[in-house]
Amino acid sequence: MLLEKKTAIVTGGSRGIGRSICLALAKEGANIVTCYANGAEAANETVKMCEELGVKAKAVKADVANSEDVTNMVNMVKEEFGSIDILVNNAGITKDNLMLKMTEEDFDQVIDTNLKGAFLFTKNVSKIMLKQRSGKIINISSVVGVRGNAGQVNYCASKAGLIGMTKSVAKELASRGITCNAVAPGFIETDMTAKLPEAVVDEMLKTIPMKSMGQGEDVANLLIFLASENARYITGQVICVDGGMAM
Numbered sequence: 167m168l169l170e171k172k173t174a175i176v177t178g179g180s181r182g183i184g185r186s187i188c189l190a191l192a193k194e195g196a197n198i199v200t201c202y203a204n205g206a207e208a209a210n211e212t213v214k215m216c217e218e219l220g221v222k223a224k225a226v227k228a229d230v231a232n233s234e235d236v237t238n239m240v241n242m243v244k245e246e247f248g249s250i251d252i253l254v255n256n257a258g259i260t261k262d263n264l265m266l267k268m269t270e271e272d273f274d275q276v277i278d279t280n281l282k283g284a285f286l287f288t289k290n291v292s293k294i295m296l297k298q299r300s301g302k303i304i305n306i307s308s309v310v311g312v313r314g315n316a317g318q319v320n321y322c323a324s325k326a327g328l329i330g331m332t333k334s335v336a337k338e339l340a341s342r343g344i345t346c347n348a349v350a351p352g353f354i355e356t357d358m359t360a361k362l363p364e365a366v367v368d369e370m371l372k373t374i375p376m377k378s379m380g381q382g383e384d385v386a387n388l389l390i391f392l393a394s395e396n397a398r399y400i401t402g403q404v405i406c407v408d409g410g411m412a413m
């Protein structure tokens with residue numbers, strides 16, 4: 167197993183890509199701590215699934231955009247689990263609309279959750295990783311953070327921001343044995359994409375060379391590699407998991 171005795175924080179592990187990441191890391195032996203916004207039942211289900219794989223797991227209600235929630239969660243993990251070896255900033259939301267119709271509130275909410283949330287976790291966790299002189303930070307961005315997308319000014323700005331943050335954090339922490347990379351999924355089958363109208367889905371599929379949607383496991387498989395020592399010499403990178411969409 168690649169991640170035995172490691173502890174991973176995965177934000178937003180109650181469902182979708184986050185749950186797939188929790189399970190993939192747990193299968194490799196990592197203890198898992200995840201957080202959720204409202205989905206307590208689903209998050210506890212993720213915990214149960216991880217425990218069945220033989221690792222320690224815990225879910226806490228913590229709003230990634232709330233500084234106090236984040237600090238409390240990180241302190242709890244350090245106290246109860248001893249170390250924090252892997253941080254996956256996965257929690258994210260969409261509030262889509264054309265720019266001229268987008269409210270300031272919807273803009274702020276998406277930036278706060280998707281971008282500020284990753285900043286708060288990275289800041290808190292990196293203090294612990296710096297003392298350990300090791301750690302793997304992985305930010306879940308998106309292909310639309312690279313390419314832009316009509317109707318998603320807020321979301322694309324947050325995901326492009328994550329790429330800038332990834333490269334800056336990578337430069338700040340590289341000499342201390344800490345890597346920071348971004349994963350940019352394309353079109354993945356989760357609750358987030360389930361709410362899109364069929365016509366939008368059909369148009370999206372036309373832009374994917376592999377002509378199909380990806381699964382959470384497709385993203386999670388890359389996470390196992392990036393979180394392991396096999397990716398020791400890789401930092402500041404953005405890797406697309408998108409069936410060729412962003413080429």
Ligand code: NAP
Binds near residue numbers: 201
């Ligand atoms: P999802 O199914 O909607 O799940 C989102 C997760 O984030 C849930 O666990 C949710 O918890 C959690 N969350 C949301 N707001 C939160 C907050 N303020 N504090 C704590 N947790 C919060 O989304 P997904 O499709 O799996 O997406 C996961 C990540 O991949 C996101 O960052 C998304 O932007 C990115 N991504 C997705 C796709 C795609 O095609 N699906 C493509 C590119 C990038 P609750 O259950 O409590 O709400």
